[in-house]
Amino acid sequence: MIDLRKDYDDIKKHRKALVDELKELEKDEKVKKYIELEKQEKKCHEIQTKLYKNMKFEEYSECKHLLVYSRIDQDRREGRTYKFCGCIKCGLTDEVLDEALLEEDIKSLPYKEKVMHDYLTENHIWYLPGKQLHISCDLSLARGIYSKIMEANPDIDEKTAICYFDKALHNIRNTKVSEARKKSRAKRLSLNHKFDSWNSDDIYN
Numbered sequence: 001m002i003d004l005r006k007d008y009d010d011i012k013k014h015r016k017a018l019v020d021e022l023k024e025l026e027k028d029e030k031v032k033k034y035i036e037l038e039k040q041e042k043k044c045h046e047i048q049t050k051l052y053k054n055m056k057f058e059e060y061s062e063c064k065h066l067l068v069y070s071r072i073d074q075d076r077r078e079g080r081t082y083k084f085c086g087c088i089k090c091g092l093t094d095e096v097l098d099e100a101l102l103e104e105d106i107k108s109l110p111y112k113e114k115v116m117h118d119y120l121t122e123n124h125i126w127y128l129p130g131k132q133l134h135i136s137c138d139l140s141l142a143r144g145i146y147s148k149i150m151e152a153n154p155d156i157d158e159k160t161a162i163c164y165f166d167k168a169l170h171n172i173r174n175t176k177v178s179e180a181r182k183k184s185r186a187k188r189l190s191l192n193h194k195f196d197s198w199n200s201d202d203i204y205n
């Protein structure tokens with residue numbers, strides 16, 4: 001008990017010294033400026049976060065989704081297959097509605113996915129509406145290809161865009177290339193440098 005009391009008194013004294021030093025520093029003009037800027041930055045971050053959510057909600061509701069199967073879960077025991085979908089235009093995916101996600105997992109989803117989850121649940125969307133392309137493809141790959149097509153041909157109609165998309169994906173999947181070429185292709189499509197889900201089988205869980 002005596003040891004604990006001594007430890008407590010020591011740390012209390014040390015903390016008091018730190019608080020005093022902090023208070024003294026706060027009188028400095030540069031430190032005052034630092035604290036003020038930090039406050040402003042925090043406020044900006046809050047506004048930015050809200051704007052991102054509003055912006056994405058609008059984008060998702062206005063998009064006429066073009067859907068691919070972005071992940072396929074197979075429950076071999078029950079013989080059930082569940083296909084998750086994702087939009088190759090706006091990136092919205094119902095993977096964030098995975099029933100296996102616990103309340104805790106949902107809270108810790110990356111912010112972008114949390115916004116998708118909020119959008120779908122707040123609007124009671126349990127199945128993504130839109131045109132189903134019936135293609136199994138990693139969503140980041142599909143989006144990479146689609147955005148490159150639209151970048152090069154901004155005025156094409158949707159039917160042509162789908163046709164180009166089909167062709168591009170077919171070429172990617174059926175042309176044998178070296179690992180180095182795959183890496184540079186991933187870079188061109190703005191995919192993660194570790195990307196390795198080129199084939200339709202790669203999305204099976």
Ligand SMILES: [Zn+2]
Pocket residue numbers: 060063064065066087088089090091092
């Ligand atoms: Zn969409």
